[in-house]
Amino acid sequence: MDYLSVIEMLNACHGPSGDERQIATTLKRLAEPYADTCHIDTLGNLIVHKKGPGPKVMFAAHMDSIGLIVTHIHKEGYLSFGKLGGVHPESILHTPFRFKNGVCGVVALRPGVSLKDMTIQDLYLDIGAKNEAHARRLVQVGDTAVSRMPSFTTETKLVSPYLDNRISCAAMLDALSHIRAYTNDLYFVFTVQEELGLRGSKPAAYSIDPDYGIAVDVTVGETWDDPQKGSSILGDGAAVKIMDSSVICHPDVIKLLETLAMESKIPFQRDVIVSGGTDAGSIHVAREGVRTGGISIPCRYLHSPVEMVDLSDVTATVRLMTAFAQKKL
Structure with missing residues (x-):
């Protein structure tokens, strides 16, 4: 196979x-x-x-x-999210995610929070929306997102x-x-x-x-x-x-x-x-x-x-x- x-x-x-x-x-x-x-x-x-x-x-x-679920849409268009399963903040920071409808975004850290102190609540999804109204045309509270990272092989190993x-x-x-x-x-x-x-x-x-x-x-x-x-x-x-x-x-x-x-x-x-x-x-x-x-x-x-x-x-x-x-x- x-x-x-x-x-x-x-x-x-x-x-x-x-x-x-x-x-x-x-x-x-x-x-x-x-x-x-x-x-x-x-x-x-x-x-x-x-x-x-x-x-x-x-x-x-x-x-x-595991995955992410949208919990709040901010006036600036950013998305707060909760976790589905064992999601660790240090593992997903600055990585891309994809919603079921194809909308994509990247996980970012709220300004002023240090890397050593960050929690899931300190992260947000940036889908490139101009504002809340624009974001709501793309996703809704309760929508889920999964990783958009690629898969590849290296000698005997598979990474994905x-x-x-x-x-x-x-x-x-x-x-x-x-x-x-x-x-x-x-x-x-x-x-x-x-x-x-x-x-x-x-x-x-x-x-x-x-x-x-x-x-x-x-x-x-x-x-x-x-x-x-x-x-x-x-x-x-x-x-x-x-x-x-x-x-x-x-x-x-x-x-x-x-x-x-x-x-x-x-x-x-x-x-x-x-x-x-x-x-x-x-x-x-x-x-x-x-x-x-x-x-x-x-x-x-x-x-x-x-x-x-x-x-x-x-x-x-x-x-x-x-x-x-x-x-x-």
Whole structure:
């Protein structure tokens, strides 16, 4: 799969938390050739089903992104905004954003505020409007905006906004296309509103009632300034989740994933993070409980417009998902 092209296609859609319809429609079109059924549920999750005789296996990757939402339009034409998900002011200052209707703007800092003291409330969006009336012809309070930064590759790395979690969506599509032995009853779910508290995966897991759940997401990759933020290293393979702040993974699933990786010679590592959650947090407590694990792609600079992954880790994740999907459980 050409991951750069897929990421560019997905990021061209408007898909912040709560407004994922465009990206769900695009993913549905890409998944339909490999599925028995595809449907979008009430909350907006895309559920792709490939029928099989064995236990129900639910793979989940969230398709929503963090973003901005307009809270006030000033008389000068500037826009105050709130955040959708974990938006950090230092990561978005002086970067371009795009509204659903195509209007673009840049994030700027209110005069007189120092960089070290700034908060989200000190930032504003400048869309080039002459005044409030002009701005209101372009956008409204409640409109949402997403990053307009470009995507690119550098040797083995892919850099882009919203690799959290569009790269896992691409990996799920790739895995779906590689599955040949339909031993299990497979559900590939592209979830909504994960960035706002794992909201979409909860009703999806309740509806599917899976026997096994695998959350596919990015995880904190090492950085030179603080290697202790996460256990995973870019380029060292798929990260088998042990725990995050939302879940302690089922030991049977951890063991199975690691055994499959060793048997298939798939590079893997262990994923332990003490902050940040995944859809596994909602899935594992659905109904009477679900045997739940996770496969993570190490990522640097999370929740910034320049997230970075190693493509070899993406490939390893696809191989491990495919092996799990085809394993007789």
